Amino acid sequence: MGLRIGIDLGGTNVRVALVNEKGSIVEFLQASTESEKGYQQVIEKMSLMIEKVSEGAEIDGIGIGAPGPLDIKKGVILSPPNLPGWDNIPLVEILSGKFGTPVFLNNDANVAALAEANVGSGVGYESVFYITVSTGIGGGFVINNKLFNGAHGYAGEVANMIIDPNGYQHSVLNKGSFEGLASGTSIGRRAEQDFGITGGAKQVFTLAAEGNEQARKIIDETVTYLAMGIANIAHTVNPELFVMGGGVMESIEFILLPLQEKVKKFLFPELASSIKIVPASLTGKAGVIGAAMLV
């Protein structure tokens, strides 16, 4: 009773889990996505994994977290940069036909937000805004334990928020967008451009730990942009809690702690004294758990 399948469909890995009604993982499987072999092959692999984790168990439904853009209402994967070859694939229809059970689709950041809010760092909070900062930036907004999708599924798409109209022109996002200025990719780009530091964000953090001033300057700028983005969200919906996930946020010393301080500079005094920004806690498993919660 109350068992669901949660699927985390990523560009690199596909993860499938059997999750109980409390959001705990009962069975878990992971495989390489290999989307270059065609989407049919990926769906075939996912289907086998579903059968394997659910083995004989009665399930209430299947939830899938996938990279955007998606059509959430129709359950269609449109044409995600991270899933080459997927082009208007009606994944919900395909899987519900195959398994005769309700199937739900939402984007990866929304699904992680749902998991963090319900069984991760956000437990007990009324409103949680989740932001993941890695290669790109994603977000999701959870109110009273439920995902707030917005009218057309674009709530939480803060990657495209404008932070500096004179800033970097991202290839598919706004000039000076949050993702263009504050993502891991942006850290690597600015480090190379300003100081000839190659090796991406990882190298920047390594150098910063060694005391390199140029690397620290890049990180400091990043923290400022992150603080502005969070302040903008706080002045729009004032969530009780911000939960920060993704590789960049794993740097507690260089990113999270300075961010918690710097954001106060951009907030009304009462907001500054009440804002809460904490790290995500379900790293790696948030996807399947949150996906199962879509059911």
Next chain:
Amino acid sequence: MGLRIGIDLGGTNVRVALVNEKGSIVEFLQASTESEKGYQQVIEKMSLMIEKVSEGAEIDGIGIGAPGPLDIKKGVILSPPNLPGWDNIPLVEILSGKFGTPVFLNNDANVAALAEANVGSGVGYESVFYITVSTGIGGGFVINNKLFNGAHGYAGEVANMIIDPNGYQHSVLNKGSFEGLASGTSIGRRAEQDFGITGGAKQVFTLAAEGNEQARKIIDETVTYLAMGIANIAHTVNPELFVMGGGVMESIEFILLPLQEKVKKFLFPELASSIKIVPASLTGKAGVIGAAMLV
């Protein structure tokens, strides 16, 4: 049955209405605020107006919309620039003591948002983001006909959202804040600074109507900033409808119509094709109606 008092406490006027459960005004009174005579005098005047509009009727409670900053939960008016001399005034406690009925306080933009969403331009929409652009900028977010205040009452405080970190330094808001760049005051300031046009926003609109290129340039910049602010809100919560109020928005030809077009430039394609931005419809009465809806 179902009658409430709605109070719109502004810097210039105080309006008091008896409002029925459908949000229709039954009785209405207006007077000058004259806050320079002291807050006690204003509260005395409000009390007399309450007695007059409710005359013998049984009321369910009193709602008040007032300029911020406020402490909504405690019902205290902190120290609004628009109400000089009001400093930590526990208005809710004072009026509930006087009238023996529940009293609710919220900020003027939130209250107007509630009215527009429920009986104004937002009727029938699930999520409505209201923005008022006049001397300053205010906002309010209504989900399923209820005000979304956020954890500490700062939802909708988009005036302080950062639009351009290198932009104008407002006296009490962020550098490059939405209000600092897109309000009526900002129109007047930029017109004087860039082109020596005095006479404020009103004169800028008059000149623009006469074909003045400088005035049109200022207005065009304003529309760009408004479009960026709306795009940022859309990418954060994707409301089904934006309702625009305030004096600046009354210029349909020079502000609203170009804004509806320009905002699309800053949105994901599907958002661009689905965004709805409409003018407010309860001008002047939104305050008392929305205040009554707090009850």
